[in-house]
Amino acid sequence: MKGFVASRRAFVAGTSALAIGGATGAPLWGAETPARVQPVPSRHVRLKPSIFADSLAANRRYLLSLDPLRLLHNFYASAGLPTRGERYGGWESDGIAGHTLGHWMSAASLIIAHDGDPQLSAKLDLALTEMARIQQAHGDGYLGGTTVPRQGKSADGKIVFEEVRRGDIRTRGWDLNGAWVPVYTWHKIMAGLIAAHGIGNARALPILLGTADYFGRIIEGLSDAQVQELLHAEHGGINEAYAETYAITGNPRWLRIAERLHHREVLDPLTGQQDKLAGLHANTQIPKLVGLARLHELTGNPAHATAARFFHDRVVHHHSYVIGGNSEREHFGPPDQLADRLSTATCEACNSYNMLKLTRHLYGWSPHGDLFDYYERVQLNHMMAHQRPDTGQFVYFMPLETGARRAYSAPENSFWCCVGSGMESHAKHADSIFWHDKLTLYVNLFIPSQLAWRERGLTLDLDTAYPMDGEIALSVKAAPRTATGIALRIPAWATFATFHLNGTPIDPPRRDGYAMLHRRWQAGDRITLSLPMTLRSEPLPGDPATVAFLSGPLVLAGDLGPDATAFTGTPPALLAQGNPEGTLRAQPGAHRYQLAPVLGPAVELSPFYAMYDRRTAVYFKTFTEARWAADKDAYLAAEAERADLVRRTIDIFHIGEMQPERDHALTATGGAPGEFYGRKSRRLPAGQSLRFRIARRAGPSVLQITYWGDDIDRVAEISADGTPIATERRAGPKRSDWVVRDYPLPPTTTASSEIAIRALQGDSVLYGVRVIATPAP
Incomplete structure (x- = not known):
């Protein structure tokens, strides 16, 4: 070393030069672009008892x-x-x-x-x-x-x-x-x-x-x-x-370096307003755009703002699930096509953490309420679900597959990326409630709190049980001697919001998603806002017949039992003649409903975020009576086949993806990950080999590998724990579809096996690996 x-x-000379060169350079693009609005510093805010204070x-x-x-x-x-x-x-x-x-x-x-x-x-x-x-x-x-691993040992990463x-x-x-x-x-x-x-x-x-x-x-x-x-x-x-x-x-040196750290392959298409996100690792990209947003603020470069805004719009409106999170198995898919991307690995928490950071930048440039509609959706329905409020532990993926449960970190033996970003996310509940410009205080989040803003001479209490109900009160305790604006965000779903000032109904003017109140406030003034908690449905992008339900700001989920008990039933489906929410019946308590699926027992719905120890259903298939009559048998057969595969699956290896390859200890002498038709893969050139470990259990089992049907005339040897189990030969004809091949595995008494594959002729490309138990005769 x-x-x-x-x-x-x-x-020492280098760092001394930093201080000497401090303020000598001008921004490369001229004047800075100061934010129109800024968050009120959190030191002026105190959280009152609430789920947010518990989380903090x-x-x-x-x-x-x-x-x-x-x-x-x-x-x-x-x-x-x-x-x-x-x-x-x-x-x-x-x-x-x-x-x-x-x-x-x-x-x-x-x-x-x-x-x-x-x-x-x-x-x-x-x-x-x-x-x-x-x-x-x-x-x-x-x-x-x-x-870094070097020659079978762990070496200091400085060498890299x-x-x-x-x-x-x-x-x-x-x-x-x-x-x-x-x-x-x-x-x-x-x-x-x-x-x-x-x-x-x-x-x-x-x-x-x-x-x-x-x-x-x-x-x-x-x-x-x-x-x-x-x-x-x-x-x-x-x-x-x-x-x-x-x-x-x-020091302009740091700005020059920041601008050089511009990943053109990803950022240039976004600057040109092209959505080429499909197949990209989501959280690799989002921080790049946060950086561009900050550079726009420091340099005024309009291209940086264009890329940041376009990316935000595409992710929010074309790549996100109902809880506001995005990605499946950490990757973006094709826009508006989430129908085949409901799994136990949806919505990585780091993605939402970074999207909220990006949202704050965009909002600072142009304070529109719809940006905080999105912010609130993510904060309530993803981030509040992401942390257990009793232990403070975190979830990596927020699974939206029917019957899935949450998997929490261990205090000293996880430290995933989402544990790190989770530490920050749940330290921020006071930092975005109130924003301001020179004339107006913006109230963006309805979190019980007190604002004591001595510089402005303004003290007020925000009292509410939100999101459990929609009654919100702002009580002025001290006010400046001059007129001040207060802007209250009106969520887009709150069609019938009403206002009172000191007990008298008022109809304030609205602008950009806000009710605008401007007057010389006095101690004792009280503003009340009432937001009726409307029930509504939202379709899954790519499948309008599959819907989720929301009540006010909260996503609802069906309770499918305790997380310790596997869900083996048929996912609840609904008969809905164009009005899915009409199939729900209100139950006692806030945001509680019951639905009667076309098959099976009634299902209780309640806020998704709070279902920490339950298996849930967030999305529901809907059928008209005619469609159900025509599709019932096929639906039940498909669900039975899916459930059988789930029960028999011992291990799934999403080869070509970072964490699964690390989890399965993959090593390769050559080749590289790839992607085709939205699926990750691992290419193995002729003469090269790879190894990985798979989970096993007692009894007969099968190794399944998925290939692309057009890849013919490829030969590879496959072994398990040193024993040859197959020579894969596909002579043709070509077939433009996925091909799944089964390779029986030799019996084992161990919990895992090492699989080795050596390509002998042509490039072998693997698109997925699964180990399943052989069904009983």
């Missing part, structure tokens, strides 16, 4: 339970310093260590900014003190915990950054020279330092400038083509991190 360390003198409290407890010195385990080792505590498990022990620390710092900073939390402040200060010591030991600004510095860049999209997304992790660390600096911690900025300089010198030494190759690897919002560093320092 000694050969990779620059001199301490060079490092649970999250704070979890943040306090984590030891930042343990999160720094790999950082100490990288710098040759003694470690301080055992390394955490899960992803923290799997090469990506550091991303959790970055999110932890950001989340802690959000809570400290909100209420000054002294316990979290002390922990954050300890983490920064140690990070400075680690960075000093490196001497060149490096600060990382990434590891130094390889990139020399122009040695190799990536399959989710790795960089064999390391798991090290630039993504670098972004998380920089973001955490930026957040800590933002709350006034003086220790953060020198560390931030060191990290910016280390990676910045790497980027500055690469050609544009090399930078683009580097950006093929998932890199989070590294462009945003450099944009924010520029905003803090005024």
